[in-house]
Amino acid sequence: MSVAELAVAIRSGERSAREVTEATLATIATDDPSLHAFVDVQIDQALERADSIDAAVARGEDPGVLAGVPLALKDNLCQHGELTSCASKILQGWRPPYDATVVSKLREAGVVVVGKTNMDEFAMGSSTENSAYGPTRNPRDPSRVPGGSSGGSAAAVAASMVPLSLGSDTGGSIRQPAALCGVVGVKPTYGLVSRYGLVAFASSLDQIGPFATTVADAALLLEVISGHDPRDSTSLPEEAPSLVAHLDDGVAGLRVGLCTDLLDGCDDEVVHAVRRAAEVFAGQGAEIVEIAIPELRFGLSAYYLLAPAEASSNLARYDGVRYGVRVEAGDVEAMNVATRTAGFGDEVKRRIMLGTYALSAGYFDAYYGQAQRTRTMIIEAFDRAYGQVDLLLGATTPTTAFELGAKIDDPMAMYLSDVCTIPSNLAGHPAMSVPFARGAEGLPIGVQLLGPGRSEERLFTAATVLEAGASS
Amino acid sequence: MAELEPISADEVRHVARLARLELSDDEVKRFTSQLGSILGHAADIAALDVAAIPPTAHPFGLVNVLRADVVTASLDRSEVLSQAPKVVEQRFGVPRIAGEAP
Numbered sequence: 001m002s003v004a005e006l007a008v009a010i011r012s013g014e015r016s017a018r019e020v021t022e023a024t025l026a027t028i029a030t031d032d033p034s035l036h037a038f039v040d041v042q043i044d045q046a047l048e049r050a051d052s053i054d055a056a057v058a059r060g061e062d063p064g065v066l067a068g069v070p071l072a073l074k075d076n077l078c079q080h081g082e083l084t085s086c087a088s089k090i091l092q093g094w095r096p097p098y099d100a101t102v103v104s105k106l107r108e109a110g111v112v113v114v115g116k117t118n119m120d121e122f123a124m125g126s127s128t129e130n131s132a133y134g135p136t137r138n139p140r141d142p143s144r145v146p147g148g149s150s151g152g153s154a155a156a157v158a159a160s161m162v163p164l165s166l167g168s169d170t171g172g173s174i175r176q177p178a179a180l181c182g183v184v185g186v187k188p189t190y191g192l193v194s195r196y197g198l199v200a201f202a203s204s205l206d207q208i209g210p211f212a213t214t215v216a217d218a219a220l221l222l223e224v225i226s227g228h229d230p231r232d233s234t235s236l237p238e239e240a241p242s243l244v245a246h247l248d249d250g251v252a253g254l255r256v257g258l259c260t261d262l263l264d265g266c267d268d269e270v271v272h273a274v275r276r277a278a279e280v281f282a283g284q285g286a287e288i289v290e291i292a293i294p295e296l297r298f299g300l301s302a303y304y305l306l307a308p309a310e311a312s313s314n315l316a317r318y319d320g321v322r323y324g325v326r327v328e329a330g331d332v333e334a335m336n337v338a339t340r341t342a343g344f345g346d347e348v349k350r351r352i353m354l355g356t357y358a359l360s361a362g363y364f365d366a367y368y369g370q371a372q373r374t375r376t377m378i379i380e381a382f383d384r385a386y387g388q389v390d391l392l393l394g395a396t397t398p399t400t401a402f403e404l405g406a407k408i409d410d411p412m413a414m415y416l417s418d419v420c421t422i423p424s425n426l427a428g429h430p431a432m433s434v435p436f437a438r439g440a441e442g443l444p445i446g447v448q449l450l451g452p453g454r455s456e457e458r459l460f461t462a463a464t465v466l467e468a469g470a471s472s
Numbered sequence: 473m474a475e476l477e478p479i480s481a482d483e484v485r486h487v488a489r490l491a492r493l494e495l496s497d498d499e500v501k502r503f504t505s506q507l508g509s510i511l512g513h514a515a516d517i518a519a520l521d522v523a524a525i526p527p528t529a530h531p532f533g534l535v536n537v538l539r540a541d542v543v544t545a546s547l548d549r550s551e552v553l554s555q556a557p558k559v560v561e562q563r564f565g566v567p568r569i570a571g572e573a574p
Contacts, residue, residue: 298517305514321557349491373526375528412506
């Protein structure tokens with residue numbers, strides 16, 4: 001049953017939100033202890049919310065297009081009065097005094113939030129192993145990581161604990177775990193979804209987006225959370241796009257670029273899946289063009305200077321004064337140092353130091369300035385490509401899900417798992433991962449669709465075609 | 473672009489101090505090697521001739537976005553303070569920052 005059908009059943013009174021929520025909570029209670037996708041389950045609040053939706057239906061009111069649909073939120077999305085820690089010790093126990101804009105929009109649409117999902121601390125990581133609460137396991141093979149940083153949100157949907165979840169994607173943190181867990185994950189155009197209430201990591205790259213089991217479910221959720229927000233100065237001026245209405249428009253006549261630079265260094269089974277996806281498009285009347293965009297390979301280095309630079313500034317606010325944890329020490333500076341040293345994990349410290357270094361006198365031009373110019377170079381290369389093709393097709397991740405612990409001691413090896421997803425963040429473009437095939441060990445393989453800014457409608461149409469031709 | 477020197481242990485200590493982090497000797501050693509490896513990867517972009525390309529700080533170049541100057545409710549003061557580690561007289565409490573008057 002799709003989430004749209006579920007909401008219709010609840011709005012018509014055929015099913016109750018209470019019954020659906022109870023079933024969801026029971027599944028989480030049974031399945032989550034072995035996977036650890038959730039860091040907080042909001043049992044009482046979810047049931048209370050479900051009852052209010054059922055009461056609205058009984059009064060003849062319309063509780064919204066996602067009435068009674070259970071959803072999980074990444075732990076970096078602020079919810080008024082609910083624990084929000086970014087899986088960091090430094091924010092343990094923090095209850096935000098306001099809702100993120102996406103949380104308000106979900107409420108207006110009738111969603112029942114059931115809890116917060118595990119993540120790499122402050123969204124820094126690609127495996128969800130950098131969590132102060134311990135790792136999440138991949139539902140398809142519990143000896144493997146779910147990807148990251150939104151690993152809990154991906155795993156919760158992949159394990160059918162919830163039909164929908166939200167994550168955030170700064171360099172691939174939605175698409176990479178979606179690919180590794182075998183679900184749909186979307187990074188929207190920068191500015192399409194308000195970042196108000198998303199705890200900041202790298203503000204010029206962060207974007208909130210949906211996880212779902214189907215393209216249609218993801219489209220409906222993205223419609224609900226999109227649209228201009230005066231409380232986010234980087235929010236695009238337009239209203240939410242119409243996605244669901246165009247899912248079945250087909251790809252006849254569409255020019256799809258098979259991007260060879262988004263296949264370089266990928267495992268053979270991944271390359272094979274992407275090439276077969278191209279055949280599915282061709283079979284539906286799209287024109288396939290092989291296209292090289294060699295500039296994309298510089299994205300990784302640019303990203304791992306720009307994102308830490310922005311993070312080093314954004315995370316300066318965790319000083320033990322206004323929220324979160326404080327470790328008392330002699331004077332203010334000693335208290336700041338003691339708090340941050342005890343509160344942040346290794347990966348966060350690494351990125352703060354890397355960013356501080358890249359921004360420091362003597363290195364600013366060589367590292368940060370050079371990375372900003374490289375960012376422009378990549379945007380211009382994308383622009384030239386989109387002069388020739390409507391969409392790009394490539395791998396989401398170079399490999400399928402890796403074993404827990406395999407890359408945790410080698411940051412550079414971990415960062416390489418984001419090599420195919422980073423360019424879209426640098427350009428502010430939308431991209432999504434669609435589950436398409438299974439690898440030799442039965443592990444999911446996702447393929448990635450990329451488009452120019454504001455091309456979500458076309459992306460979702462193409463994703464619908466891929467989904468129909470998938471063998472996963 | 474000139475060849476960049478690898479980051480040294482002293483530079484890691486300096487950067488940690490700027491970022492208000494304290495590192496043990498073992499951590500200095502480990503982070504020096506890890507940061508060196510990440511910065512070494514950036515040699516690929518250091519070698520690019522991009523001097524003529526303008527920098528990008530924001531993907532769509534929005535500037536001076538202003539909203540209407542309308543008064544709206546602020547966050548509840550006591551609720552905000554309830555989340556602070558220390559509160560003194562309805563304010564955020566911090567260790568003493570000034571010494572005695574000379």
